[in-house]
Amino acid sequence: MKLGAIEAGGTKFVCAVSDDNINVEDREQFPTTTPEETMAQVFTYFEEHPVDAIGIGSFGPVSLNEDADNFGYITNTPKLAWKNYDFLGAMKAHFDIPFYFTTDVNVAAYGEYKAGAGRGKKNILYWTVGTGVGASYIQKGKFLQGYSHPEMGHILLRPDERDHGFEGVCPYHGNCFEGLAAGPAIEKRFGKKGYEIDPSDPFWEIEANYIAQACVNATLILRPDIIIFGGGVMKQTQLFPQIQAEFVKQLADYVDFPEITGYIKHVALGDDAGITGALMLAKKVVNEK
Incomplete structure (x- = not known):
């Protein structure tokens, strides 16, 4: 099983792939600019590195209420190009796999909780x-x-x-x-x-x-x-x-x-906390399904 992670920060995006044991096999980062530019790089990365699930930790605020119409959106962010952007929806439109969507802070916390x-x-x-x-x-x-x-x-x-x-x-x-x-x-x-x-x-x-x-x-x-x-x-x-x-x-x-x-x-875990947590959450959503 291959697992994917996205740590989407206000300054940079980090994408990574690991095996089932959370051993990182590949990692790439690029600047956070506009959704059109940055997400195109995300889509290309996972097209070139296919995975079975992706854990996403995004800068925010984001909508995490699964009953809300805007679940998976970046909402009232000061980064105006990303305001009300359907992050999770864009990923689902490109990849038919399970996703775990949460905040960038949550994925780092989960990494420290499980392994730090x-x-x-x-x-x-x-x-x-x-x-x-x-x-x-x-x-x-x-x-x-x-x-x-x-x-x-x-x-x-x-x-x-x-x-x-x-x-x-x-x-x-x-x-x-x-x-x-x-x-x-x-x-x-x-x-x-x-x-x-x-x-x-x-x-x-x-x-x-x-x-x-x-x-x-x-x-x-x-x-x-x-x-x-x-x-x-x-x-x-x-x-x-x-x-x-x-x-x-x-x-x-x-x-x-x-x-x-x-x-x-x-x-x-230092700067690896976020990617580690996102990969673990990807594994979690696969196991739950």
């Missing part, structure tokens, strides 16, 4: 902090979902007094988690990328404060077994002890939680 830092845990929260901020919660093997998928990247946070009145960059909410802590917010403050900022810069204490606030909110609402962070901003490994210390301070012993260094952790 969340392996062996029943309930995991996965955050990505990079170009944007998104989250996925898996409870006993199932994604948390109501009317649609959670948008925990846009929870509102208290501004840090040391942040000099920074108003955030989110066009919808200003000082939400994404608006204050994602990569573009860092670049707005400094005029350069986060990886260009010295790890000892005091700003990282402000960043840790915002991330810790998000962890406190999530802990109080969801009580996960572990909180796992991925994304480009979180490659600043000095953040983790700062976040952990700030989390303990903010939570103030109100509820118990696992040992802190094992509770707030970095991804174990």
